[in-house]
Amino acid sequence: MEENKFDYKQFIGFGLLALIGVFWINSMQPTEEEVAAQEEAEKAKTEQVTTETANPKADAIQETTVDLTDSIQAAKYKSNVGAFSYNVGKVSLDDVTTIENQVLSLKISNKGGQIVEAHIKGQIVKGEFEELKTYDSLPVYLVKDGNASFGINLTTADNRLLSTKDLPFEPTYTENGDSKVLSMKLKVAADKYLEYRYEMKDDYMVDFTVRSQGLNGVVNVSQPVNMEWKLKSFRHAKSVTYENRYTDLHYEYDDGKDSYLGQAEDEEKVNDVTWLGYKQHFFSSILLTDTAFKTATLSTNNIVDSEMAEKDVKFLKEFGATIPLELKGGELNYNMDIYNGPTDYDTLTAYDRNLDEIVPLGWGIFGWINRFFLIPLFGLLSAFLPAGIAIVVMTILVRLLLSPVTYKSYLSQAKMKVIRPEITEINEKYKDDAMKKQQETMKLYGKAGVSPMAGCIPALMQIPVFYALFMFFPSAFELRQKSFLWAEDLSSYDTIYQFPEGWSIPLYGDHISLFPILASIAIFFYMRMTTGQQMMSQQPTQEGMPDMSKMMKYMMYFSPLMMLFFFNNYASGLSLYYFVSNLITIGIMLVIKNYIIDEEKIHAKIEENKKKPKKQNRFQKKMQEMMEQAEAQKKANKK
Template identity: 35%
Template sequence: MDRNQLTGLILMLVFITIYFQFFAPEPNPEQISQLNRSDSSQIIDDPQQSAIGQPGTTVLSDSARARLSEMKFGLFSSAADGEEKITTIENEKMIVSFSSKGGVVNKVILKDFKDFRGAPLVLVDDAHAAQHIYVDHLSRKVDLSELYFTGRGRSNVTKAGDTTVLEYRLTLPEGQSVTYKYTIPGDGYEIGMTVVQNGLEPIIGQQVTFAWNQRANRLEKDFKDARNRTTVKYRFTDGDVDELSATSTEKEEETLDLATSWVSFRQKFFTSAIISATPFTNGQVSSYTNFEDTTSVKNMAMSMTLPYADFIGNNSTFKFYYGPNNYAILKDVAPDFSENVELGWSVLSWINKFAIIPIFHFLEQYISNYGVIIIIMVIILRIVLAPLTYKSHMGMAKMRVMKPELDELKAKHGDDAQKAQQEQMALYQKVGINPLSGCIPMLLQMPILFAMFYFFPNSIELRQESFLWATDLSTYDSIWDLPFDIPFYGDHVSLFTLLMTASTILYTWSNSQMTTVQGPMKSLQYIMPIMFLFFLNSYSSGLTFYYFVSNIVSFGQIALFRKFIDEDKIKKVLDENRKKNVNKKKSSFQQKLEEAMRAKDQKKKPGKK
């Protein structure tokens, strides 16, 4: 070979090397998979060739794989092949499996909980979830979760008070390395993660992306309700907490342009989440429901970006949470992380956080039966609200005393409702009655009733706790499973809902005998309980049981108040007020009301020409 031929050959080799290193297109994973299957089938499908052991085929297959691996992973290709090893760490609350492939969490079992079938509760597993860490390397994104790490640490059981440290290291041929350091405390649901690198700065880009896909396992009895309460939730560093629509039937997507401190996959009673000490700069989250899939409730995904310096630097601390949506636990995990428990909006949330939950947890320390706890909660709240309830009944008693005079006014003015209303207002002022005195105290109690509407269905303490015929107070009780579905009602009959509806109708009827409500409003009082019969049939049996007990206690309160409310004495007081107020000027409110009524009356009269 002469000098010219040698020079040409060298230049050709240099050209080919530069092309494959910098300009060759990134291979499609599906093409790689097909090539691997093709190579394997060539060896397996031809037993004669395999028996003969033709060296060309085997060398070509290994060569192709090595080349494709280098094209895909660059300098990381040395870690593309290996054997997956699972390390399991068990503490007081959970059993966590880690995989050497990717150095990530492989499976999480929560020890204190069961799924709806009574099997161990698997919150995360590799068949339904995957974590990825992407780094920029040689104009391509390399997924470190596809590479094999070397683990330092072995499976063990960690007791409360102790901490297990598990390390996974990926080392390149020239000594550069990246290490994941996990800390698992002996008690709790949190896993710490720190990332340490050695010499990777020259070969890594400016950004690192953490991606997490999870197909949430079905864990609850009520499949539909579980889907409607599963979503992706996230918190921006400015304190704003938001979420994707949990009830949407379409795919939900959101681009997060603000710095984000944590992202969670929130199910009805359990959450998987990542919390970053250094906020993610931006990212995307999504969720969608595959209605044909009966083993999982929703597919969720996140893709969050960090500057490489923050991912590898001294503050590169992350925390994973795999556990129950228990307010007492979540409030200590991260700022606003307790928002993963759905406690209602604004005032309702405050009532639950600072009144209902403390009372509930206090009773929980001494009473193990949650049905009994609900009964005692009703009694406590009824005692606390007794002054308002008494004031409401006193207002209704005054209206009953005035009912004969009010009926006379209606009869006197016939069809002139406006005139009758003017006379009624004048009468109220004379005797010193506020017509809303019976309603306002009851309205002040409504926030507590609505707060319960959020508390019971989302209280994990009631999950799978039985009482009487109800096997799970966190979901509906069924005494009869129907072979068909009734629109707006369901395919079952809830006895607690029936009892609540019946007692509400009876309570409404009892109150109607003591009030002056007439006409459409009186009929509306009976329509509402019937609507709740349909609406609450598939709701938490703990909630409907609470409302039922509340109605029963209310009957007792009414009977007690009747003994203390003397209507004859009330009439004497009203007559005395009438004498005192005979020359009293009309209030500004009454004057404005009468002026408005007169103006309305003038409009009804025919105009003059």
Template identity: 30%
Template structure:
């Protein structure tokens, strides 16, 4: 071996040693069990928790591999850790008018069914709310962060106290600390007692308050979704004794902050409401409502966000209550002070007529008559009978005015260019014959509150919901004999995409009544004569989408009024009326003006002078 070969072998040996040192083959892979253990140690987040623990790490958190899941849970939830795991079970309470469903996770009401009512598809029971539409959170601030008490797991116990059913949810947190929900349901009741207790946790909850956040997407319950939205809002009762409400007809999002202590809140729809009554009033909170414009299953998106003092959750605090049910006077009036205001019955005078006259009569009739169309007819006859003296007096007054038409026409021809003089002579004539020109209007004005009372009562009467009569399938919404889906400019906007037969009959009967009434009065001249026949046509457009029960009421009322005029005419002798007026004219020829007439003439003179002064300018 020469020198060059020796150097070559040495270099080759050195290269082999370097190769085996740096590029040796990897050892065979470990068994699957060993691989899994290694992965668990390297990534504690991937451990599937057993029933005694839950994984709570968030991405990016650096935790020691030696820290077990129990330690991690304690770090995240602290004293609330024992209630962060459990089994979600459904429980229920039921009486003869509704069924409530609860979840052991959260211990809250998840679903409400009203057994006696149908939804807009005429299917029973009516689902007032469910998990998809309603969610309540009870948020607290702690040293571990914000915690939603609705995410805790509770154990449940169901029992009864006499006829009242009790369902209690309890979350034991150790060392005498606990959270519980206690619900009570009596027979035939839409009220659900709710006692919410938080015990031994004052030092754990920052700010001394619990924030109740109730998101309620109000479900579609009625056929006419557009009309329903105009009746859907959030109401709340101030302890000073008045109800506040968000604008129901506004298409903009409505938000209001409590200006003073509040006793209850209510998510009100046309015929049903979901309410919560606080045993101890709350002072801090906001409510909001927003149109669900393109959602055909939801009417409005509503929310109530309320801060409740921690003292209201003590074991000695009173019980709150829910109300899940119909907007019906007999059910609302005893729920809480002012809760009956969820049934809107009009302005004060109109409301009193409804509350103390119309509703009691209506409730009496429905005890014996099941057909609500017949009830409406009887109600019309009762009201017309009560108002007959006023109607008769009004008719006699108008007949006297008609008898004076020749004299009035003569004055108009004589003083037509001098309005002040003509009005003065007219008042002199009225005084001489003993006729008060306002006496025909006063009886009509006295009847107006009843007209307005029915206008408010029938659209809000849940008793007529899904009740049929003749061709109307539902007296609580419009009756449609013809409908179309195509949007017709102006027609669809101002009249609708349907034709209500009761509204047409109401319009025709109004025109008939107007004509019959004009035969008993002095004929109107000029635009007023046309206007009295044009107004019913305007109401035909306005009321086409109103409840069939209302337009049917007006139709029957017009027919009865027409009959009243026909009967009264048989007892009124125009010749005798003329003779009485002539006799009064002779008696009162030299009679001084009354104080009322003097004031009226002075007012007319002042008005005429103002017109002349404006004309000169």
């Protein structure tokens, strides 16, 4: 048996353990600062220090108890925040203050003095309150459960990097008539503080002031002071894909210009920003400032995965803004506003701050048609009609307004149909001479008073109206939660059949919508009528040229199919419009064909025009001369 011997290595090891134990015990003893903090905390606990917290619903004062009662924790917290430790031990970080009116409720936390809950309760429609809900009948929240943060990052005189979103603000709530004011102060001393001041009246806009007093010398003015605002947008609609398409970041800059960040991940630095808005399709959070931010770094990040099941989606996009603030005399002073409310054109326009630009109505003429015609027209109709009926009536009025254009297009096609035999004869006669064929065809058009472009121009004139309507319906807040026939919500897709869980057709979806089917059928019959008329009016296909009749036949089947797939996830109000619009157009064309246009009279008129001397304008004369010169050059080359 081996004899045990003294091992000096073990002795050294045990000695080190003993030293570590002694050091650990000594380090756990509270410092003088910690002992003082413990005494202060115990005194605060005994006296039940309270602070008034407003509750507008009950018009009562709630007690706010101290939550930093642990001595070591309080001391370390004070040590970390340094000069801004005045509120520590006096203000509970867990408490919130509620300010609200009829349409909006905000909860502001003592921690960071920031909005931790923004609930859009409803809207005033025709003088009455109308509650707003999500697609699954839940309250509409823009901020809740930590999806947003707001704070100012600064450097103190002793070079501590602090973020106000983590610091305790002291609340003071007052009411003055319809105005509710909440002052949140982060104090260095009783007369030295950073203040967030919220003033709510009777709408969605809240006056928001950021100012400081006595911080000159407390804040390191040589270091940047950055305001950061982040938000993850909640899902509110039935279709994640559809809602995400209209969820983006908008901003105004450079004295009235506006722009936005696209759908993909993006980051952009802009100058002279006067407002920026996080739009969540039908709802928006907007920060406005009276003093333009010299620079702002804006970012958007798409959270939604294209393969993610729609039922599992909670957030759509993550928005962010970093804005350097200017210190004047070592102090902050910014008068701002915060809007949390509907992305409604009329509501945003009423503020006269160019906020209506956040509503995607289209650029140029498309936006003008929406602003000055479609929005006022629909607003007038929906004032006394249900939304679905208002869409039908508006569709009838738009189609009647465009009926002269439809008549001109159909008349041009009828004229081309009448002279088609003569065009065929010219093509046969000059089939080996393309230049001569073109000359004789142009002569025939001139004599008959027919223009092949006359049928295209009216159709092109309708495109701005169609595109404006395409932009109007997805952005019309008035359609949200409005039902019609089997459609529960005209701002979302209608469903007549839901596929079993896990089933989905690529590009189509996991459901069947009826309005797109009806619209596709109406488009098919409309295109069948117009395609047949256009084929009769088209010139015979020339050798080496594509067969237009075949292309038209393909379009007759392709367009309804595209409509069926594309609009299955779109707003049912838009599909309803196209369905009714095509039915009315078919009816107008049948009336024009059977009761207005007489092809025999058209033929007689064309023959009469042929006998009259046709005076060419300068352009026609120039074209004629060029064609004759080209033909002469061709003959000269052959010799």
